[in-house]
Amino acid sequence: MPSKCCGSLFQFVDRLVGGNSAMGILRDAGKCYRPVADVDLGPNSDEFYILADVKAPRVAGLLVKIFVWILESWILGPIVVYFLKKDNKVQRLVSNAVIQEPPLFVPDHDNQDVAEQSVSLVKPNLSPAERVQEAAGCLPASLESSLHGSPCQFRRWTIRDFARAYRSGETTPLAVAKRFLAAVKESEDPKLQMAFFINFSPDDIIRQAEESAQRFQIGAPISIMDGILVAIKDEIDCLPYPTTGGTTWLHKSRPCIDDASCVRQLRSCGAILVGKTNMHELGAGTSGINPHYGATRNPCDINKVSGGSSSGSAAVVCAGLCPVALGVDGGGSVRMPAALCGVVGFKPTSSRLSNSGVLPLNWTVGMPGILATTVEDALLTYAAICSDPPNRPTLLQPSLNFPLLNSAQPLTDIKLAKSSKWFNDSTIDVRNCCDRAISMLCKQYGWKVLDVTVPEIEEMRLAHYVTIGSECTASLAPHLSKLDRAEIGWDARVALSVYGSFTSKDYLNAQRIRNRQTQFHREIFKKADVIVTPTTGVTAYPLLSDALSTGELDYINGAALVRYSIAGNFLGLPAITVMVGYDTGGLPIGLQFIGRPWSEATLLHLAFAMQTICIKSYKKPQVFYNLLETK
Numbered sequence: 338m339p340s341k342c343c344g345s346l347f348q349f350v351d352r353l354v355g356g357n358s359a360m361g362i363l364r365d366a367g368k369c370y371r372p373v374a375d376v377d378l379g380p381n382s383d384e385f386y387i388l389a390d391v392k393a394p395r396v397a398g399l400l401v402k403i404f405v406w407i408l409e410s411w412i413l414g415p416i417v418v419y420f421l422k423k424d425n426k427v428q429r430l431v432s433n434a435v436i437q438e439p440p441l442f443v444p445d446h447d448n449q450d451v452a453e454q455s456v457s458l459v460k461p462n463l464s465p466a467e468r469v470q471e472a473a474g475c476l477p478a479s480l481e482s483s484l485h486g487s488p489c490q491f492r493r494w495t496i497r498d499f500a501r502a503y504r505s506g507e508t509t510p511l512a513v514a515k516r517f518l519a520a521v522k523e524s525e526d527p528k529l530q531m532a533f534f535i536n537f538s539p540d541d542i543i544r545q546a547e548e549s550a551q552r553f554q555i556g557a558p559i560s561i562m563d564g565i566l567v568a569i570k571d572e573i574d575c576l577p578y579p580t581t582g583g584t585t586w587l588h589k590s591r592p593c594i595d596d597a598s599c600v601r602q603l604r605s606c607g608a609i610l611v612g613k614t615n616m617h618e619l620g621a622g623t624s625g626i627n628p629h630y631g632a633t634r635n636p637c638d639i640n641k642v643s644g645g646s647s648s649g650s651a652a653v654v655c656a657g658l659c660p661v662a663l664g665v666d667g668g669g670s671v672r673m674p675a676a677l678c679g680v681v682g683f684k685p686t687s688s689r690l691s692n693s694g695v696l697p698l699n700w701t702v703g704m705p706g707i708l709a710t711t712v713e714d715a716l717l718t719y720a721a722i723c724s725d726p727p728n729r730p731t732l733l734q735p736s737l738n739f740p741l742l743n744s745a746q747p748l749t750d751i752k753l754a755k756s757s758k759w760f761n762d763s764t765i766d767v768r769n770c771c772d773r774a775i776s777m778l779c780k781q782y783g784w785k786v787l788d789v790t791v792p793e794i795e796e797m798r799l800a801h802y803v804t805i806g807s808e809c810t811a812s813l814a815p816h817l818s819k820l821d822r823a824e825i826g827w828d829a830r831v832a833l834s835v836y837g838s839f840t841s842k843d844y845l846n847a848q849r850i851r852n853r854q855t856q857f858h859r860e861i862f863k864k865a866d867v868i869v870t871p872t873t874g875v876t877a878y879p880l881l882s883d884a885l886s887t888g889e890l891d892y893i894n895g896a897a898l899v900r901y902s903i904a905g906n907f908l909g910l911p912a913i914t915v916m917v918g919y920d921t922g923g924l925p926i927g928l929q930f931i932g933r934p935w936s937e938a939t940l941l942h943l944a945f946a947m948q949t950i951c952i953k954s955y956k957k958p959q960v961f962y963n964l965l966e967t968k
Contacts, residue, residue, distance in 0.1 A: 669902020
């Protein structure tokens with residue numbers, strides 16, 4: 338196997354360096370884009386759908402080290418990077434493209450109140466605890482009351498389950514915290530090596546739990562989230578922990594001196610913050626394999642990846658350790674691992690949540706996101722963290738609405754936009770499962786599917802890649818200039834080598850593509866309420882031992898994972914994923930709803946409706962901890 342992989346790597350590099358002549362470079366003409374107004378978005382559009390034909394073999398172990406040596410070589414590196422970008426269409430579709438539209442640098446959206454059905458208008462200036470109380474009033478009496486027919490085969494404990502157990506005296510936050518610590522210790526056993534956390538403090542967790550237990554003892558919990566265990570991705574500031582970004586060095590250059598805005602609001606609701614979850618180093622990958630802190634394994638199958646970069650946050654929710662966790666979503670980094678681990682992943686509209694205290698790795702595409710057991714838990718957490726001042730003070734946000742999930746009247750006349758060529762660019766299992774879910778949803782509620790064309794999907798993916806890579810490089814430049822590269826993981830070094838190659842021309846053309854896509858999506862949302870897609874093009878793939886110490890380069894699976902996530906980040910749109918079934922190997926499949934700007938309430942409504950239909954078939958993960966057991 339090594340010789341075969343090594344041969345493929347050297348053939349690949351040889352083809353890049355020797356198989357392209359100077360004349361080939363001169364012929365590297367860019368795509369000439371039609372004006373936006375001339376692009377047909379109808380179902381019979383002549384727009385050509387470009388398959389993501391990624392030109393790169395999977396490399397891991399020693400081969401990654403060799404590839405890094407080549408990329409960081411002053412002579413070979415620039416040549417190989419150039420042809421990597423050429424072969425993967427970056428040059429044709431972005432760098433050398435001819436685009437009429439001007440660049441759009443920030444995905445801000447007009448302050449327009451969205452007409453949404455069955456919502457509760459939230460009063461301004463409420464405290465986080467008061468907002469959570471408002472959201473709790475929008476929930477059905479219980480999970481069972483929202484189900485039709487038979488009960489669930491399996492379900493994870495929710496925020497309300499824990500709150501009821503605390504109020505009734507069945508258990509206490511302190512008892513749950515102790516079970517949590519025992520479960521984390523068990524998860525670190527050599528037989529499991531789940532690698533959920535980068536950092537956690539038993540003493541701090543016990544201290545918070547004792548304070549919460551005392552509040553329940555005197556009958557004065559702060560909110561329904563009092564005593565709820567919440568994990569935080571190690572890209573978000575949360576005292577007393579350093580913020581590493583999945584590295585061994587970033588926290589030394591950027592010390593954590595305060596809680597991030599979203600963490601501070603959760604703390605004010607009484608939540609118990611249980612530590613910093615593992616993540617793909619610098620968020621620069623989709624597998625969740627971290628050579629410094631271990632590969633976060635998927636609780637549904639510990640021999641599969643959990644997805645990235647918010648791998649630990651998705652896995653702890655899947656495994657029952659926390660009903661909710663925070664992640665950061667810069668390119669689907671919340672929704673991808675949520676889908677692979679079979680939990681809810683929710684990313685609101687750009688600037689709806691504050692980025693204060695989040696590592697500034699990608700300014701215009703990244704923001705906090707929520708991973709949760711259920712849509713109801715996502716709503717409660719969203720209520721807690723959604724109303725700090727926006728990142729840009731001049732940006733006014735529209736009114737905040739919470740969905741009335743307890744309403745007896747379902748939403749009416751909902752239109753789901755589906756772009757068939759894009760939707761079907763997934764495995765048979767994913768495609769069929771998501772199609773069945775949509776059919777059941779429309780049959781149950783009388784909603785309609787509109788056939789549309791979302792054009793230039795591959796172009797948008799590459800433009801986003803240029804954007805996130807450029808912003809990451811610019812953000813890290815002061816640190817990298819002083820750093821010994823040996824402190825960076827091998828796969829992250831590959832990513833940084835490519836990121837650092839992007840030019841101002843690349844970046845400007847990427848922002849022109851952002852402008853085009855914003856206009857395309859605006860037109861689609863004039864006819865449809867949401868765009869519906871699979872969340873990922875593939876389910877969780879194998880976690881191979883040769884990648885554990887070096888990471889891996891698997892751009893084929895990586896492109897399939899991000900295929901449906903980009904619009905949420907690049908265009909600043911809200912999006913949510915909910916599990917709708919399993920593939921033939923028993924691995925979770927997620928369905929995604931992408932909404933109009935500021936339409937979070939509608940997305941939560943639709944995801945809740947989908948969850949109600951599918952939750953009865955949910956299965957217990959291979960690794961699961963029951964923190965409410967009383968034995």
